[in-house]
Structures are given as structure tokens and as C-alpha cells.
Amino acid sequence: MTEGFREVYGGRPDGVWAAPGRVNLIGEHTDYNDGFVMPLALPQTCAVQAARRDDGVLRLHSSDVRGGVTELRVDSLAPLGATGDRGGWAAYPAGVVWALRAAGLRVGGVDLHFESTVPTGAGLSSSAALEVATAVALNDLYTLGLDAPRLAQLCRRAENDFVGVPCGVMDQMASACCTPGHALHLDTRDLTRRQVPIDLAAQGLRLLVVDTRVKHSLGDGAYAERRAGCEAGAAALGVRTLREVPYEELPQALERLGEERLRRLVRHVVTENHRVSEVVRLLDAGRTRDIGPVLSEGHASLRDDFTVSCAELDLAVEAAEKAGALGARMTGGGFGGSAIVLAEASEAAAVGEAVHDAFAKAEHREPRVFEAVPGGGAGRITAS
Structure with a gap:
């Protein structure tokens, strides 16, 4: 030691x-x-x-x-x-x-x-x-x-x-x-x-991490750009931070924003806060499998509204879902890094293999897949 x-x-x-x-x-x-x-x-x-x-x-x-x-x-x-x-x-x-x-x-x-x-x-x-x-x-x-x-x-x-x-x-x-x-x-x-x-094993589930083993240079300054955009969106709405925008009032808030870029950033943050609350509610109710679609919704938001995903992350999510995963999404700042995949324990190995196969077919670098145990x-x- x-x-x-x-x-x-x-x-x-x-x-x-x-x-x-x-x-x-x-x-x-x-x-x-x-x-x-x-x-x-x-x-x-x-x-x-x-x-x-x-x-x-x-x-x-x-x-x-x-x-x-x-x-x-x-x-x-x-x-x-x-x-x-x-x-x-x-x-x-x-x-x-x-x-x-x-x-x-x-x-x-x-x-x-x-x-x-x-x-x-x-x-x-x-x-x-x-x-x-x-x-x-x-x-x-x-x-x-x-x-x-x-x-x-x-x-x-x-x-x-x-x-x-x-x-x-x-x-x-x-x-x-x-x-x-x-x-x-x-x-x-x-x-x-x-x-x-979150006792995944007891419910016959696995949470996999797919490390794409890539990091795109776009991410170097894009994190700061997204943060500045969020601050600009909050200022335009007259709030200190986007946390203060209620989920129920999001449509009205988006109407007040003139710039599409700010609309997308605000929409992601407000809906993502709502997704966190939804996952907590489902876990408290013992409905761990039902968080899968919420994870997938989060990935779509990060990909389409916050635009911090990349080809490798999108492929990992797509391949996992096609192989039977309950849900998947990128995790972390984006532009590379890792995705997480929620899968039945009985199907986890096959899901991991499907991701490996998809990366090989696309001639991406071989990903590293491992289980996340809290x-x-x-x-x-x-x-x-």
C-alpha cells in the first residue's frame, strides 16, 4: 500500500x-x-x-x-x-x-x-x-x-x-x-x-458505464460557453439562476426569450431539474426500472438542446437501447467521456457486447465498459 x-x-x-x-x-x-x-x-x-x-x-x-x-x-x-x-x-x-x-x-x-x-x-x-x-x-x-x-x-x-x-x-x-x-x-x-x-442488484438490474475513451477538443471552451449562455438566459428572464424558473412556467419563459440558442439552454436546464425530481420519485416508489426512459430523455435533451454530445456518445446510447437497455444517456460535461446504461442483469453482458460491436463497425476506438456499483x-x- x-x-x-x-x-x-x-x-x-x-x-x-x-x-x-x-x-x-x-x-x-x-x-x-x-x-x-x-x-x-x-x-x-x-x-x-x-x-x-x-x-x-x-x-x-x-x-x-x-x-x-x-x-x-x-x-x-x-x-x-x-x-x-x-x-x-x-x-x-x-x-x-x-x-x-x-x-x-x-x-x-x-x-x-x-x-x-x-x-x-x-x-x-x-x-x-x-x-x-x-x-x-x-x-x-x-x-x-x-x-x-x-x-x-x-x-x-x-x-x-x-x-x-x-x-x-x-x-x-x-x-x-x-x-x-x-x-x-x-x-x-x-x-x-x-x-x-438504489439497490440495483436486488432488483435484478445493472448500471453500466461506457467509457468511449475519446475527448473532443471542442469541449475545452464549450463548457464555459454553455455556462455563460445559461447566465445570459437567467438575466433575460430576470432571475438570478435558472433554478428559479418553475418547470410549470417553462413555456411562458421560453416565449420571453428572443434568441433560439438561449431557449435551448434554458429548456434543457429546467427540464433536467424536473427529471432529477422524477428519478427521485421513482426510486422512492421502488420503480427503478421506470427511470430508464427518464435517462434517455435526458440524453436527447443534452444532445439536441444543450448540444454537448458527440457521435461516440450517441452511438453508445443508440446501440445499448437497440440491444434492450432500459435507458441510457451521456454523463459528465460531454464532447466525449462516458455514457451510462441501465439494463436487466440478465441482458447486461449482451448490451455491453452490442456497444462494442457498434463501435468496431463504426471504426471508433474500442470502448471500456464496466459496472457502476454505488x-x-x-x-x-x-x-x-
Whole structure:
């Protein structure tokens, strides 16, 4: 468990912490609109072996990235966002150190060695897992006494203000706060949350993740463009965020918008919030199979109104549904990454094979298909 740290730093870590990736069941591009989301934690995690230092030096190393140790001074950390330079993978844990110190917390030097099984570039929040793993380690090493939601908020600040990515808080909250066997129903406006049971195995169901293993460059700036468009739509409607537009009043709201682009963005966000509420209602009623069509509706909205899908994601959804899946949709920011598929357990293997066959026929890169089993949030996994 600690061999990597010893090889890099020549000593023993003070402990090992881990934070999971996440897959979002429903509620896409709603978190930065103060809306509702419903992620669940994946079994795949980012683990960090960490040891406190007393000299103000931050050393970072990852077994998943080529290169040596990145060495920085904690009192010299400064945001990268204004420069347009994301700073590579090391900016994310460095940003967490910066965010904790900017919040007035006494955080000093530390040696960190990361090992992750969360696929990168797959829309499964590998960056949030990296951030949250760092945060929980520092929380323990420096006895900060912060709870999981507060750590998630500080990790979001690290990504927004230090790295320069205008993400919402869903990914960090999922990585920090999910519990096994549940999906996290999160209100991103006030961070109230509820753990909703989702026992797929007991109902003879499987939730598959299809990692298309592609990421289109269009997504680099398109996320910020969609966010700006949502803000423009809210301003045109005279509300602070699109969360304040009631689903029942959507037709009237759309009539007030003169620009078709804004109509489409607003329609997606408002209907997506409604879909989250519908999935919660169905799960509470024990009607898990019935969430399948809601997932498929969400994909159509992301594809046609929010326009963040791509050929590979559309093919994964189409092939899965043709093979008998109960529902499927892209998950994450879009322009590549992953889709999720709800299927009967007895048909899951055939659905996965159908997706593989469709990708091969289209001469796409071979996808990676695995089961998503709702897991728990971040924490310490060993003392040393």
C-alpha cells in the first residue's frame, strides 16, 4: 500500500487516504445553475499516500503521470486561472493547499504520492477525486476539523479560482459525501442533500458505464460557453439562476426569450431539474426500472438542446437501447467521456457486447465498459 511513497520519497507516509470518482445518474449541467443533481460514487478511487512536512515545501508525485516530483512552496502558491495556464495535473492538489490556506487554515508542507484507478478524460471526475483525496489527507494531517461538505466546497474553489475551471460543486460533493448503496440527491443552491437508496442488484438490474475513451477538443471552451449562455438566459428572464424558473412556467419563459440558442439552454436546464425530481420519485416508489426512459430523455435533451454530445456518445446510447437497455444517456460535461446504461442483469453482458460491436463497425476506438456499483465517499484507508 505504501511502496510507491517509499520509492519516491525514501520514507514512510503518515497515512493513506482515498476519494472516489463519480458517475452522475441524472442532473447534467444543472449544478452551476443552482439546480439538482444525483451522482453516485464509483468503486474506482484516487489514493494518496501523504506525510506532513515542517519546512513549507509541497512535493507532488503521481504514478499515473510521466515525470518526476513537482516541488513548490506553499507560501508561494498563486492562482493559475488568470494566466490561462492550467498547470497540468499537479495544479489540482496544489490548488487545494492554496484554497485551504486562503480560507485561513494553517496548512504547511506535505509530501503527496498519488495512485488512481479513476479513468482520466472519461467524465468520471478524476480531477475531483484528486482534489478531495488531497483535502481529506490534509484535513487529518493538520487536524483542521472540517466536515465533508466544507472540504468539497474548498476543493471547488481550488478548481474554480486556482486552476481556472468554472465547474459546479457536484463532483467534489459526490466524491466527499456519497454513501454505499445510495445516490446523492443534492440541491446545489444550499447543499442540502439526501442519500437515496438504489439497490440495483436486488432488483435484478445493472448500471453500466461506457467509457468511449475519446475527448473532443471542442469541449475545452464549450463548457464555459454553455455556462455563460445559461447566465445570459437567467438575466433575460430576470432571475438570478435558472433554478428559479418553475418547470410549470417553462413555456411562458421560453416565449420571453428572443434568441433560439438561449431557449435551448434554458429548456434543457429546467427540464433536467424536473427529471432529477422524477428519478427521485421513482426510486422512492421502488420503480427503478421506470427511470430508464427518464435517462434517455435526458440524453436527447443534452444532445439536441444543450448540444454537448458527440457521435461516440450517441452511438453508445443508440446501440445499448437497440440491444434492450432500459435507458441510457451521456454523463459528465460531454464532447466525449462516458455514457451510462441501465439494463436487466440478465441482458447486461449482451448490451455491453452490442456497444462494442457498434463501435468496431463504426471504426471508433474500442470502448471500456464496466459496472457502476454505488460506493462510499472519501476517507482514510490506512494509518501508514
